[in-house]
Amino acid sequence: MRFSKIIYYLRITRNLEIIRRYFITNGFDGTITIMGVVLGNLYAGIIEPFIILAAGLGGGIAMFISGISSVYLSERAEKIKEFRQLELAMGKKLARSDIGEAIRIVPFMTALASGFSPLIASLLILLPFMAVAGADTFTINTYYQSVLISLLLLSSFGLMMGKVARQNIWKYALKALAVGFVTIVVILVIGQYLLNI
Amino acid sequence: MKKGEAMCKINLLILDVLKPHKPDIMELCKDVTECTKNISVNARVVEIDEKTESIQLIVKGENIDLEKIKETIEKLGASIHSIDEISMGYELISSKEFARIN
Numbered sequence: 001m002r003f004s005k006i007i008y009y010l011r012i013t014r015n016l017e018i019i020r021r022y023f024i025t026n027g028f029d030g031t032i033t034i035m036g037v038v039l040g041n042l043y044a045g046i047i048e049p050f051i052i053l054a055a056g057l058g059g060g061i062a063m064f065i066s067g068i069s070s071v072y073l074s075e076r077a078e079k080i081k082e083f084r085q086l087e088l089a090m091g092k093k094l095a096r097s098d099i100g101e102a103i104r105i106v107p108f109m110t111a112l113a114s115g116f117s118p119l120i121a122s123l124l125i126l127l128p129f130m131a132v133a134g135a136d137t138f139t140i141n142t143y144y145q146s147v148l149i150s151l152l153l154l155s156s157f158g159l160m161m162g163k164v165a166r167q168n169i170w171k172y173a174l175k176a177l178a179v180g181f182v183t184i185v186v187i188l189v190i191g192q193y194l195l196n197i
Numbered sequence: 198m199k200k201g202e203a204m205c206k207i208n209l210l211i212l213d214v215l216k217p218h219k220p221d222i223m224e225l226c227k228d229v230t231e232c233t234k235n236i237s238v239n240a241r242v243v244e245i246d247e248k249t250e251s252i253q254l255i256v257k258g259e260n261i262d263l264e265k266i267k268e269t270i271e272k273l274g275a276s277i278h279s280i281d282e283i284s285m286g287y288e289l290i291s292s293k294e295f296a297r298i299n
Contacts, residue, residue: 011219011220012219012220012224013219014219085248086217086248086249086274089217089246089247089248089249090215090217090248090249090274090275090276092276094274096271096272097271097272097273097274098220098272098273098274099217099219099274100274
């Protein structure tokens with residue numbers, strides 16, 4: 001199927017905005033989650049890259065499958081409901097029209113965007129650990145690099161949100177970054193508390 | 198040209214079309230224009246409801262293929278409610294002339 005046809009189907013079902021929303025929400029969600037996993041490993045004193053990669057990739061794959069399946073099922077249900085209402089308003093079956101074809105394809109495209117967004121985010125966050133995957137151990141700098149990538153990803157999602165809202169993009173990026181720092185502080189506080197027990 | 202063929206040539210069509218809000222009027226006009234050679238299309242929204250809108254579609258040309266236009270409109274999820282005006286034959290009779298005669 002041609003790319004322009006897919007865009008056309010997304011446009012006539014007004015789904016471009018929905019895809020964008022799922023992409024940003026799930027990507028943001030995935031970034032915070034994997035950053036949490038990385039920081040948790042830091043507090044657990046893990047120095048073998050394989051363990052962090054296994055935990056992080058496990059989380060990323062789980063979010064990919066969950067993002068795809070949940071969004072596909074819920075979006076399909078919503079689209080079928082809208083489609084039936086439109087058929088009632090038009091007083092005829094629309095299964096063989098462009099809208100009928102779009103209803104079959106659009107939930108799948110939405111699901112793909114929603115699944116790949118956290119997976120790509122988690123792979124990017126785990127990149128520093130992949131770079132040292134061959135080694136037995138690594139320095140704390142690898143952790144810092146990973147957290148830095150997470151914060152960069154969060155600010156990119158902030159920029160996207162600012163662009164959608166057509167407001168100051170840097171303000172949104174700072175807000176997203178603030179969420180990242182709050183997460184780091186909360187994990188640090190809990191981590192310190194657990195270490196002191 | 199076979200005998201009588203010219204008589205069957207449609208050169209003006211005014212259709213009452215019911216369509217969902219999407220694909221929009223631009224898309225409808227574009228697709229209808231592309232379905233037959235040398236035609237001009239004019240579309241006007243007559244009524245808007247919650248999920249649908251009624252369109253008055255004027256198609257002008259030398260040899261309008263009604264079946265093809267019908268097919269295109271149906272493919273977009275819309276339907277022709279009625280053919281409000283049609284002009285066939287050698288020469289296009291304008292609505293003004295029609296009104297004058299009546």
